[in-house]
Amino acid sequence: MPSWLNRSQLLLMATLAVVGIAQSLSGRLDSYILSVAMGVGINIILASSLNLINGFTGQFSLGHAGFMAVGAYTAAVLTGRLAPQWSPLFGGQVFLLFPAALIVGGIVAALAGALVGAPSLRLKGDYLAIVTLGFGEIIKVIFQNLEFVGGAKGLNGIPDYSNLLWVFGTAAITVYTVWALLNSSYGRGFLAVADDEIAAEAMGLNTTRYKMVAFVVGAFFAGIAGGLFAHLNNSINPSGFDFNKSIEIVVMVILGGMGRHIGVILAAILLTVLTEMLREFGDYRMVIYSVLLILLMLTRPQGLFIWPTRKAARRQNA
Amino acid sequence: MNKTGLQLQQVTIRFGGLTAVSQVSAEIHPGELAGLIGPNGAGKTTVFNLITGVYAPTEGNITFGGAPLAGLKPFEITSRGIARTFQNIRLFGSLSVFDNVRVAFHLHLKQGVFPSLARGPSFHREERQLAEQTRQLLDIFQLDRVRDEPAKSLPYGDQRRLEIVRALATQPQLLLLDEPAAGMNPAEKVELMKLIQFIQDRYKLAILLVEHDMKVVMGICQRIHVLEYGRKIAEGTPSEVRENPAVISAYLGQQPDAAPVQS
Numbered sequence: 001m002p003s004w005l006n007r008s009q010l011l012l013m014a015t016l017a018v019v020g021i022a023q024s025l026s027g028r029l030d031s032y033i034l035s036v037a038m039g040v041g042i043n044i045i046l047a048s049s050l051n052l053i054n055g056f057t058g059q060f061s062l063g064h065a066g067f068m069a070v071g072a073y074t075a076a077v078l079t080g081r082l083a084p085q086w087s088p089l090f091g092g093q094v095f096l097l098f099p100a101a102l103i104v105g106g107i108v109a110a111l112a113g114a115l116v117g118a119p120s121l122r123l124k125g126d127y128l129a130i131v132t133l134g135f136g137e138i139i140k141v142i143f144q145n146l147e148f149v150g151g152a153k154g155l156n157g158i159p160d161y162s163n164l165l166w167v168f169g170t171a172a173i174t175v176y177t178v179w180a181l182l183n184s185s186y187g188r189g190f191l192a193v194a195d196d197e198i199a200a201e202a203m204g205l206n207t208t209r210y211k212m213v214a215f216v217v218g219a220f221f222a223g224i225a226g227g228l229f230a231h232l233n234n235s236i237n238p239s240g241f242d243f244n245k246s247i248e249i250v251v252m253v254i255l256g257g258m259g260r261h262i263g264v265i266l267a268a269i270l271l272t273v274l275t276e277m278l279r280e281f282g283d284y285r286m287v288i289y290s291v292l293l294i295l296l297m298l299t300r301p302q303g304l305f306i307w308p309t310r311k312a313a314r315r316q317n318a
Numbered sequence: 319m320n321k322t323g324l325q326l327q328q329v330t331i332r333f334g335g336l337t338a339v340s341q342v343s344a345e346i347h348p349g350e351l352a353g354l355i356g357p358n359g360a361g362k363t364t365v366f367n368l369i370t371g372v373y374a375p376t377e378g379n380i381t382f383g384g385a386p387l388a389g390l391k392p393f394e395i396t397s398r399g400i401a402r403t404f405q406n407i408r409l410f411g412s413l414s415v416f417d418n419v420r421v422a423f424h425l426h427l428k429q430g431v432f433p434s435l436a437r438g439p440s441f442h443r444e445e446r447q448l449a450e451q452t453r454q455l456l457d458i459f460q461l462d463r464v465r466d467e468p469a470k471s472l473p474y475g476d477q478r479r480l481e482i483v484r485a486l487a488t489q490p491q492l493l494l495l496d497e498p499a500a501g502m503n504p505a506e507k508v509e510l511m512k513l514i515q516f517i518q519d520r521y522k523l524a525i526l527l528v529e530h531d532m533k534v535v536m537g538i539c540q541r542i543h544v545l546e547y548g549r550k551i552a553e554g555t556p557s558e559v560r561e562n563p564a565v566i567s568a569y570l571g572q573q574p575d576a577a578p579v580q581s
Contacts, residue, residue: 009437177435184434184441185420185427185448192410192421199408202370204396204425204488213431 008179015172023165034164038232040272041167042225045174047252047268048261049221052178054250055259057214058194060125063116063132064222064249066139067109069241071223072230073149075105076158079231098161102170102227109223110216112139117215121208124197136246143238154237155230162232170228174221179261181217190214194259255296257303266305322384323347323524324400324492329368329378338364340548341378346492346526351518353527353539355559357568360545362528363405366494370402371395382492397425401490403481405497405528411470415461415480418469420452422487452487458520459483459513475506479513486517492524493517499531507531511538536560544568 026034046064053061078086078101090096120131144152181187192200193210201207230236252271256264274292278285296304324346331339339361346352354362367373369380371392380387387395410418427448433441456462459479464472469480478498485493495514499507511534518525529535535542536556544552544559546568552559559565 180435180437181431184429185423185445186429186431186434188413188417188421189424191413191417195410195412196408198372198392199404199410200421201392202396202402202404202408203422203484204393205421206391206393217431 008176008183012172012176016169019165019168019172022168023163026164035232036273036276038162038164038167038228039276040269041164041171042229042232043249043252043268043272044171044265045167045221045225045228046249047256047264048171048174048178049218049225050249051253051256051259051261051264052181052190053214053218054253055264056178056182056194057190057211059121059211059214060129061132061215061218062129062243062246062250063136063139064218065241065243065245066132066136067113067219067222068226068229068245069139069143069236069238070112070219070226071102071105071109072226072236072241073105073143073155074108074223075101075227076155076230076236077149078104079161080155080158094159094161098166098231102166102224105227106220106223109226110220112223113216113219114212117212121211121215133243133246136241136243140238140242143241150237152238154235154240156235158230158234158236160231160234162228167228167232170221170224174224175261175265177217177221191259251293255293255304257305260303260305263303263305267303270304322381323350324369324526325379325381326365326369327379327381329365329375329380331364331368331373332376338548339368339375339545342545342548342550344543344550344553346524348491348524349518349522351514351525351527351538351540353529353535353542354545355529355532355535355542356545359547361548362545363496364548365545366402366496366528369395369494370400396488396490399489399491400494401485401488401492402494403478403485403496403498405500407477407481409469409477409481409484412468414466415469415472416452416456416465418480418484419455419487420448422484423448423451425488455483455487474501475509478502478510482513482517486521490523492526495525495527495529497528497530499529499534507534510534514538 046068050061050064053059079098083097087097090100116132116135120128123131143149149155182190189200189205189210192203192205193207197207200210226241248271252267253264255271256267275285275289278288281288326342326344329339329342330337342361342365354365356362364373368375369387371387371390371394374388382395382398382400385398387398390398410421413421427444429441429444453462453465456465459482461476461480461483464476469477472480482493482495482498498514499510502510514525514527515538517523527535527539539556542552542554542556542559543550544562544565546564551564551568552562554562
């Protein structure tokens with residue numbers, strides 16, 4: 001079915017083109033709407049990349065905010081503090097400097113992912129969750145104590161380089177990457193690892209390597225999302241990347257239906273918009289949010305956006 | 319195909335104070351259909367787990383094709399040409415029948431992360447080739463009609479068959495079957511025996527069978543190894559084993575007035 005596969009790449013191109021047009025018109029949009037839209041895009045990147053780890057590969061990581069922090073700080077330091085030293089390399093051009101900073105941020109986050117993954121991916125389920133949770137907290141405390149990046153006050157005055165093009169362009173690439181990785185004979189291995197690790201190993205799959213790839217790719221995109229986040233909000237501080245942020249992303253993955261491409265994107269959109277809409281309730285915002293989550297989990301435990309796949313539907317009709 | 323097959327030399331494994339397998343030596347020749355039998359708890363599955371690298375032997379050596387298997391991880395042992403099925407079926411339940419088999423071709427796959435993302439011509443060529451091989455294998459074992467069903471939705475007998483087909487997709491020289499007839503009715507057992515003989519004929523591989531059902535073991539195995547309490551008590555052709563007093567007493571107990579058995 002090569003024509004179908006090529007369609008996915010076509011779709012990626014089309015998405016990028018639409019985002020390009022949207023960006024050229026963004027001057028006319030309300031700046032609040034614009035920032036919420038970019039928040040949606042960043043959450044799509046975070047949720048889709050975590051979906052690779054938690055949804056498709058069946059691991060349970062609670063450290064996504066930690067990887068995000070690593071990418072955010074790396075990119076922010078590169079475009080802020082270190083820009084005078086190395087931006088001449090790019091002729092001072094933001095459209096070259098910014099993606100380079102984002103990618104370096106992603107790579108450093110991926111290295112952090114490899115560093116955490118190597119000793120801990122032998123653990124399963126709850127144990128891995130605890131190790132990654134610990135990692136997230138360690139990252140937070142490290143940044144709180146690094147005076148170079150502002151300590152607990154965080155970094156301010158980060159240039160606002162993020163725009164619709166960068167955010168949704170990256171989101172489209174993230175979704176494509178996760179999709180393309182899974183829709184291949186190689187990629188079915190991730191699902192096999194999630195289903196039965198012992199059987200996967202017995203069929204010749206290097207399960208540790210699969211988990212590592214999921215972890216590193218997931219961390220890479222979380223790092224890029226962090227860079228985009230930093231250059232959207234103009235300031236970052238360590239407590240913005242705490243346990244709650246990780247949980248927020250995990251909720252998107254669960255609500256979207258673990259291991260569903262579209263469902264997780266829809267959940268990321270819904271939850272981002274929902275948090276914004278609940279702002280007018282002030283202090284009660286999180287209470288309402290939590291109640292809604294509990295209701296959703298009681299009524300749709302399999303995920304909000306699950307519908308029968310085409311094949312399953314055909315089976316039922318037959 | 320290598321000439322030496324699988325060799326176990328004085329293999330022992332202890333779990334704490336318990337010696338589960340003690341000084342077991344055995345040889346499985348290339349192309350041979352061998353059986354491993356013994357009463358419950360004799361250590362048969364433990365022997366499988368030793369061969370496939372799930373456990374490392376406390377003492378002794380296991381070699382395959384002349385090369386030692388010590389220290390290899392299960393997936394590396396599979397890549398040396400030893401595949402297995404499980405006593406309790408372990409399919410990839412949520413994956414389709416087709417994907418269960420396709421994943422098992424993994425060892426012979428050149429692609430990885432970057433080809434999957436770039437999706438160039440060679441990626442598509444390999445995917446097509448793999449799909450074709452998978453389809454052929456499913457066809458041979460009459461699983462083609464259920465190729466899109468999730469594996470967990472198959473009837474029990476088909477799940478057993480699929481597990482064997484999946485193991486074959488790794489293209490082994492030695493296939494280990496852990497109680498394939500468990501839970502089958504007599505008609506299904508006859509089918510299974512035919513299936514095992516068919517596989518051995520067609521793919522010219524060695525098969526080691528752990529089985530409780532004597533009809534199945536005696537019916538198809540060329541050579542039988544008998545374990546009791548982790549020790550090997552006998553080895554031979556089905557008729558030799560059937561006559562062996564040590565085996566009879568292991569299965570039926572000793573008659574109080576019978577002469578003590580020499581083993």
